[in-house]
Amino acid sequence: MRFKDVFSIIGPSMVGPSSSHTAGALRIGRAARRIFGQRPEIAEIMLYGSFAETYIGHGSDLAFAAGLLDFEADDMRIRDSLLLAEETGMHISFTKGKGPFSHPNTVRLKLSGGGREDVIVGSSIGGGNIVVTDVNGFEVNFTVRTPTLLVFHRDRPGIVAEITGLLGGGGINIGFMEVDRKSRLGDALTVIETDESLSESLMETIRGMQEVTRIGIVDLTAKGVV
Missing domain, CATH: 3.30.70.260 (ACT domain)
Known part of the structure; x- marks a missing residue:
């Protein structure tokens, strides 16, 4: 993917510490929530590669929860997002995945609730940018940089x-x-x-x-x- 401007590289205004592991993780969570169309009751998050090894230290767990709550990347509530998600009735779990993955920062989110279930795979590719590569078994490749x-x-x-x-x-x-x-x-x-x-x-x-x-x-x- 070619970056379109310098802000694609240095990352967005955000609650840190990492544009890839925090801002990118949050953006994947927001995209998954929007695809799902409502607040999920259960979010099973499987992490691969660098996400799996560093997600707690880099705050990726907080970022995914914040994204599922539809917070912006600079929202100070990110720091309490796991607790806030629990207060809404959302149950979030994290596991480490094995096997091949498309990018070092790849995640699989299985969202369910209200009689619906979606499985979304995405990667954080740097500077807070993401790519979604799979939705319910359909092979896709979109970035959500535009509607x-x-x-x-x-x-x-x-x-x-x-x-x-x-x-x-x-x-x-x-x-x-x-x-x-x-x-x-x-x-x-x-x-x-x-x-x-x-x-x-x-x-x-x-x-x-x-x-x-x-x-x-x-x-x-x-x-x-x-």
Whole structure:
């Protein structure tokens, strides 16, 4: 990945100590929460590589909890995030994973609650930047640097064109798009990074499409907790 500016390298304004292990971990947690769409009741967090070896000393455990609470990287409540998560009824556990992983700072989050379960894999790649590489078994590669729409749908001819047509009609410019599917005419996931935030009415229109099973929106430029 090419960094777009000096702030991508030096990292964001944050509660430290590490842009990779703290700010990046928090950003992964926030992205996972936004994909899940609500506060999870249970978060099972499996850490790989450097995350697994140093997560307590670098405050990554606090950062993941803060991200799942949808805190900003400079929120002083990060220091008490595990306690605050527990007070909301969220149960968080940490384990060390084994086997191959895509990046030294990789994490697998299994979120559940309200009859839903999502499994999200992401990596912190430096300067507080992240990449999400797997969502519920779909292979993806997105960064959430801009508003990101996830559309879970059944695969059929023309559906991706219909989705992009709705976005274009709503004045939304697409910066990046990828599609993965589990089988021909089976379950699919379309991920679209956009230049603008999506309106509630546009999201409702996409959500109401016949083949769409659910949508997720990761817009870290927008304020407010989901």
